[in-house]
Amino acid sequence: MTFELDAHIAVRSQGGGEYAADLDTGWVVGGGVNGGYLLALIGNALRESFPSKPDPLAVSAYYLSAATPGPATVSVDVRREGGSVGTASAELRQGEETRIAALATYGDLDRLGDDVGTTAEEPDLPPPDECVANTFAPREILELAPMMGRFDMRFHPDHVGWAVGQPSGRGEIAAWFRLVDGREPDPVSLLMVVDALPPVTFDLGLMGWAPTLELTAHVRAKPAPGWLKVRHATRNLAGGMFEEDCEVWDSEGHLVAQSRQLALLPRPVDTPGVIL
Amino acid sequence: MTFELDAHIAVRSQGGGEYAADLDTGWVVGGGVNGGYLLALIGNALRESFPSKPDPLAVSAYYLSAATPGPATVSVDVRREGGSVGTASAELRQGEETRIAALATYGDLDRLGDDVGTTAEEPDLPPPDECVANTFAPREILELAPMMGRFDMRFHPDHVGWAVGQPSGRGEIAAWFRLVDGREPDPVSLLMVVDALPPVTFDLGLMGWAPTLELTAHVRAKPAPGWLKVRHATRNLAGGMFEEDCEVWDSEGHLVAQSRQLALLPRPVDTPGVIL
Numbered sequence: 001m002t003f004e005l006d007a008h009i010a011v012r013s014q015g016g017g018e019y020a021a022d023l024d025t026g027w028v029v030g031g032g033v034n035g036g037y038l039l040a041l042i043g044n045a046l047r048e049s050f051p052s053k054p055d056p057l058a059v060s061a062y063y064l065s066a067a068t069p070g071p072a073t074v075s076v077d078v079r080r081e082g083g084s085v086g087t088a089s090a091e092l093r094q095g096e097e098t099r100i101a102a103l104a105t106y107g108d109l110d111r112l113g114d115d116v117g118t119t120a121e122e123p124d125l126p127p128p129d130e131c132v133a134n135t136f137a138p139r140e141i142l143e144l145a146p147m148m149g150r151f152d153m154r155f156h157p158d159h160v161g162w163a164v165g166q167p168s169g170r171g172e173i174a175a176w177f178r179l180v181d182g183r184e185p186d187p188v189s190l191l192m193v194v195d196a197l198p199p200v201t202f203d204l205g206l207m208g209w210a211p212t213l214e215l216t217a218h219v220r221a222k223p224a225p226g227w228l229k230v231r232h233a234t235r236n237l238a239g240g241m242f243e244e245d246c247e248v249w250d251s252e253g254h255l256v257a258q259s260r261q262l263a264l265l266p267r268p269v270d271t272p273g274v275i276l
Numbered sequence: 277m278t279f280e281l282d283a284h285i286a287v288r289s290q291g292g293g294e295y296a297a298d299l300d301t302g303w304v305v306g307g308g309v310n311g312g313y314l315l316a317l318i319g320n321a322l323r324e325s326f327p328s329k330p331d332p333l334a335v336s337a338y339y340l341s342a343a344t345p346g347p348a349t350v351s352v353d354v355r356r357e358g359g360s361v362g363t364a365s366a367e368l369r370q371g372e373e374t375r376i377a378a379l380a381t382y383g384d385l386d387r388l389g390d391d392v393g394t395t396a397e398e399p400d401l402p403p404p405d406e407c408v409a410n411t412f413a414p415r416e417i418l419e420l421a422p423m424m425g426r427f428d429m430r431f432h433p434d435h436v437g438w439a440v441g442q443p444s445g446r447g448e449i450a451a452w453f454r455l456v457d458g459r460e461p462d463p464v465s466l467l468m469v470v471d472a473l474p475p476v477t478f479d480l481g482l483m484g485w486a487p488t489l490e491l492t493a494h495v496r497a498k499p500a501p502g503w504l505k506v507r508h509a510t511r512n513l514a515g516g517m518f519e520e521d522c523e524v525w526d527s528e529g530h531l532v533a534q535s536r537q538l539a540l541l542p543r544p545v546d547t548p549g550v551i552l
Contacts, residue, residue: 057517058538060336060491062363062379064356079377080340085489087338089365089377101355102367103338103377105489112515117480117539119447120511171395204393209286213361213381214334216492218538220514235396238496239388241333243534255512258519260536262334262494265391 003183009041025069030209032066036195045074052105058217081273109157123231165207174231185223194259202233208266215261226251277547279459295321301345304483308342312471321350331463336492399450399507443481450507461499470535476508484542491537502527
């Protein structure tokens with residue numbers, strides 16, 4: 001059985017660092033294709049480019065234009081490869097348009113030390129059954145964001161006030177997360193997970209799509225199978241932009257990924273219902 | 277009068293997006309040239325490449341090899357330029373060796389909205405006169421890190437236990453910061469400021485140089501003249517790496533820059549005194 005994420009991020013080597021891909025329509029959200037999905041697809045091409053270094057350690061993506069479902073090309077240019085890490089630039093293009101320019105460092109998480117020292121704390125989430133499932137989202141949201149159909153998300157009940165017009169104003173959204181078809185998390189899929197939740201600005205009452213300018217993800221450990229806990233938070237809105245910090249914790253309580261993105265504040269919504 | 281930072285980050289256009297530069301010996305720290313200084317130099321070349329977009333909004337740098345004082349070249353390739361923001365890739369090279377591969381988005385901070393909503397809190401620092409000045413550092417440190425001579429830093433007294441063998445273990449270092457010759461901060465100099473303090477791992481008792489793999493900085497507002505407050509913190513050490521988050525606040529209490537870097541944990545020190 002091929003899980004749908006693996007089918008959707010599949011790339012076909014064309015030689016010379018070029019990979020052909022098809023952006024699946026199942027990841028549309030708002031006016032484009034989800035940035036986390038695109039990041040995982042680029043991450044998959046990078047993994048093929050570094051046979052002995054299968055894991056993303058750091059990936060930075062600059063989003064230049066909105067992608068659309070259909071054919072795309074990923075170009076990978078390895079800039080330096082050493083014994084333990086390799087670094088490459090990558091671009092995702094559709095026709096003449098560059099969608100994403102990226103840089104990434106890959107390595108082998110199994111070969112890194114197993115020392116861990118963490119003062120970060122896991123999101124405090126009630127059990128999944130006591131959280132609010134994304135399947136309860138209004139039908140108009142699910143139609144605008146087919147991506148939601150890929151996920152089983154269970155939101156902290158205190159973090160979904162925005163769904164009923166009562167955002168908390170704290171700037172925080174945390175949820176349990178897994179893929180609907182049982183595909184377990186791995187380092188490349190975490191690149192998608194860090195951009196899967198609704199924008200944290202929902203919790204500030206700013207409904208609308210928040211275009212990402214830049215997103216950097218660090219994968220810090222291989223995730224254990226099972227539910228992930230994902231937490232989005234923002235601490236600073238200024239100049240029409242906000243940062244969104246994401247943490248992903250695995251079922252064994254390890255912080256497996258961290259990311260930060262700089263995004264544009266949603267514009268005031270003039271089309272009712274267009275809120276992703 | 278030309279301030280020394282401006283002289284040291286000066287670039288000379290060679291046409292075709294190539295800029296010649298000289299890496300000044302005054303920014304040596306440990307075995308290489310400080311990464312923040314190099315980022316500001318690249319940032320200066322990028323500023324010249326975007327005449328109507330003078331300010332870095334987001335810059336991501338991947339450090340491929342250690343730079344040495346002397347001639348260097350910055351190549352800038354504008355990937356997309358729109359009405360309000362432009363994005364470019366940039367590389368810093370010395371001879372055949374790429375030192376840094378970077379991506380950056382530039383804009384004009386004066387043209388952005390003046391909305392601010394911040395839940396982040398300023399570092400709580402005693403007045404500069406009640407803090408510990410970097411001039412009190414042991415002579416052997418100052419000799420190993422000529423860079424320290426560029427700065428007037430005043431450390432929170434609770435964050436310098438590492439200097440006397442008593443690190444706090446919290447993973448936090450905060451200090452007042454300004455340049456010794458009175459050069460006021462601006463968006464490009466903030467790219468240097470975010471990597472100017474000693475590694476936060478000092479506060480965990482891990483003395484030694486911590487090579488940066490990747491650093492992303494977001495400049496969120498133009499800094500007001502005067503002292504800056506700079507805070508480094510880490511929340512997660514794993515697999516031989518740690519993230520270092522930096523916040524820079526200006527004299528008017530605005531959060532003007534945020535950065536995160538992924539760095540390698542210092543190796544055990546075998547040369548006494550080699551701790552930067």
